[in-house]
Amino acid sequence: QVWNPNGKYRVVSTKPMPGTRWINLLIEQDCRVEICTRKKTILSVEDIIALIGDKCDGVIGQLTEDWGEALFSALSRAGGKAFSNMAVGYNNVDVNAANKYGVAVGNTPGVLTETTAELAASLSLSAARRIVEADEFMRAGLYDGWLPNLFVGNLLKGQTVGVIGAGRIGSAYARMMVEGFKMNLIYYDLYQATRLEKFVTAYAEFLKANGEQPVTWKRAASMDEVLREADVISLHPILDKTTYHLVNKERLAIMKKEAILVNCSRGPVIDEVALVEHLKQNPMFRVGLDVFEDEPYMKPGLADLKNAVVVPHIASASKWTREGMATLAALNVLGKIKGYPVWSDPNR
Ligand code: DGY
Numbered sequence: 001q002v003w004n005p006n007g008k009y010r011v012v013s014t015k016p017m018p019g020t021r022w023i024n025l026l027i028e029q030d031c032r033v034e035i036c037t038r039k040k041t042i043l044s045v046e047d048i049i050a051l052i053g054d055k056c057d058g059v060i061g062q063l064t065e066d067w068g069e070a071l072f073s074a075l076s077r078a079g080g081k082a083f084s085n086m087a088v089g090y091n092n093v094d095v096n097a098a099n100k101y102g103v104a105v106g107n108t109p110g111v112l113t114e115t116t117a118e119l120a121a122s123l124s125l126s127a128a129r130r131i132v133e134a135d136e137f138m139r140a141g142l143y144d145g146w147l148p149n150l151f152v153g154n155l156l157k158g159q160t161v162g163v164i165g166a167g168r169i170g171s172a173y174a175r176m177m178v179e180g181f182k183m184n185l186i187y188y189d190l191y192q193a194t195r196l197e198k199f200v201t202a203y204a205e206f207l208k209a210n211g212e213q214p215v216t217w218k219r220a221a222s223m224d225e226v227l228r229e230a231d232v233i234s235l236h237p238i239l240d241k242t243t244y245h246l247v248n249k250e251r252l253a254i255m256k257k258e259a260i261l262v263n264c265s266r267g268p269v270i271d272e273v274a275l276v277e278h279l280k281q282n283p284m285f286r287v288g289l290d291v292f293e294d295e296p297y298m299k300p301g302l303a304d305l306k307n308a309v310v311v312p313h314i315a316s317a318s319k320w321t322r323e324g325m326a327t328l329a330a331l332n333v334l335g336k337i338k339g340y341p342v343w344s345d346p347n348r
Contacts, residue, residue, distance in 0.1 A: 007032030009057040009337050011330075014043055014065060017086060019323035022060075022330035029334055031057075041296075049074045058082035058333035060326075064295075068094040076101035082336030084329040087316075088112055088169075091239040091266060106332025109168065111324030112316035117172035119315040120234045120264045123288025124161075124177065126309045127260045128232065129153040130286075133306050154231070154258065156181040158213070162230025164223055164246075165265070166193035170236030175199055177232070178215055182207070185217040188226045192219070227251055232260040239266035249274040258284040264315040267292040272299040279305050290315045 001016070004027045011031045026033045036043070036051055042064045043051075048071055052059065056078040061067060063085060072094070075083060084106035085093055098105045126132055134151045137143060161177040163170045166189040177183045178200055185200055187193060197217060204214035220226045223246070226233060233255070237243045247261070248271040255261070263270055272293040279285060280301065288309045292298050295313065302308055316325065334340070 001035040001037050003027055003033040003035075004030075005032055010034065010055055011058045011060070011333055011337075012036070012051050012056055013060040014048060014051060015062050015086075017060070017322070017326035017329070018319065019326055021323060022326040025327065025330050026334060029338060031334070031337070045070050052078050052080065054078055056080045057337050058084075060084050060086055060329045060333055063087040063089060063092050065092060067092055067098070069097045069100075072097045072101040072103050075103055082106070082333040084108070084332035086325050086329040089238065089266060104332075104336040106329065106335075108325040108328040108332075111328060112321045113168045113172050115318040115321040116169045116264055116315040117176055118318075119290060119311075120169070120173045120236075120262050120288075121176045121180070123262045123264070123290065123309055123311070124156070124232050124234065124260060127262070127286040127288045127307075128156055132309050154260070156183055156232065158182065158184070159231035160184045160186055160229060162220075162226040162233040163187040163189075163236065164226055164233065165189060165236035165238075166191075166196055167236060169264070170234070171196040173234050173236065177234075178217075179203055182213075182215055183232070184215050186220050186226050186229055187217075188220040188223045224251065224254060227255050230259065231256060232262070234262040235265050235269055237265055237269060239268055244268050245271040247271065247275070249278070252278040255285070257282055260286045260288065262288040264290040267295055272302065275299075276301040276305070279307050283307055 003023055007030050009031045011026055011033050013035045016035050016037060023033055045066055048065060052074050056075060057080055059075060059080065061083060067083065080103060082104045083098060086108060088107055088109045090107045093105055095105055130151045130153045161174065161183040163174045166174060166187045171193055174185055174187060174196055178185050200215060200217040208214045237246065246269050252274060276299050286307045290311050291313055
């Protein structure tokens with residue numbers, strides 16, 4: 001699909017993206033916009049090299065694509081100066097290779113913070129209250145009357161929520177769980193989450209002033225402390241060599257037998273084979289997963305487990321957010337082409 005065929009700058013989007021704001025922005029700045037509409041979900045390096053062609057000023061790409069040496073050299077040969085991932089995570093992008101070929105890289109932080117945190121909260125609740133199991137039971141026509149023991153789950157109020165990685169998304173999730181469900185907080189992050197701590201302290205004082213049980217918070221000295229103490233744990237680190245299989249067999253073993261583990265970051269942060277085994281051995285342990293180690297596949301056995309809620313990497317999938325991500329991605333590419341600052345540059 002081609003917009004503004006006579007535009008001076010050629011910008012390629014490897015996928016159709018929501019809304020028209022991003023297209024209009026590019027057109028207004030004299031870009032010819034080419035959108036790949038192939039049905040194939042995951043494009044290979046060769047597919048993208050063909051899209052780049054002989055002349056390309058910038059590309060908007062997706063987290064499913066392998067943006068390494070081969071693509072950045074092809075883009076630079078075509079005269080390209082800018083690439084933007086339509087995602088906040090950029091573990092699929094080799095920033096060093098981009099630097100080597102003089103291609104500026106952008107990502108899309110900020111606009112997806114609340115949407116992603118809301119999905120992490122939804123997965124926490126779905127796992128705690130066994131929503132998916134109960135839904136399947138209803139649809140199977142098995143409900144034949146109220147019973148005291150039917151789908152008994154966990155009450156979140158007064159339990160402890162654990163957050164690993166208290167950046168933008170982790171902090172937003174923590175606030176939702178503390179304020180929404182009056183959970184106590186324990187978190188682990190390499191940096192101090194001062195704003196989060198101020199919020200929880202003020203909220204605890206508010207509860208106290210209103211005669212309610214105040215919530216508590218603690219900054220853990222180690223990740224294991226969070227895993228040991230929390231009832232619901234949500235993972236929000238970036239994926240790199242240091243966070244690969246951060247949650248492994250040994251770490252699963254120190255968690256509470258009835259804990260809930262949520263992952264909306266990247267699949268390889270959890271050793272999924274170890275997780276499947278742990279879920280089989282501990283039926284009261286539950287997970288809510290948005291991401292998987294070998295996406296789009298799940299490790300054998302996971303799909304059969306009742307104590308797992310699984311969704312297809314949709315944490316940022318609200319209309320407002322996805323349109324915002326597309327717009328930021330376009331602004332990133334435009335910035336470099338037109339000589340403005342790249343809106344969001346992970347090198348900064
Ligand atoms: C991201 O942005 O990194 C998410 O995984 C997709 O929105």
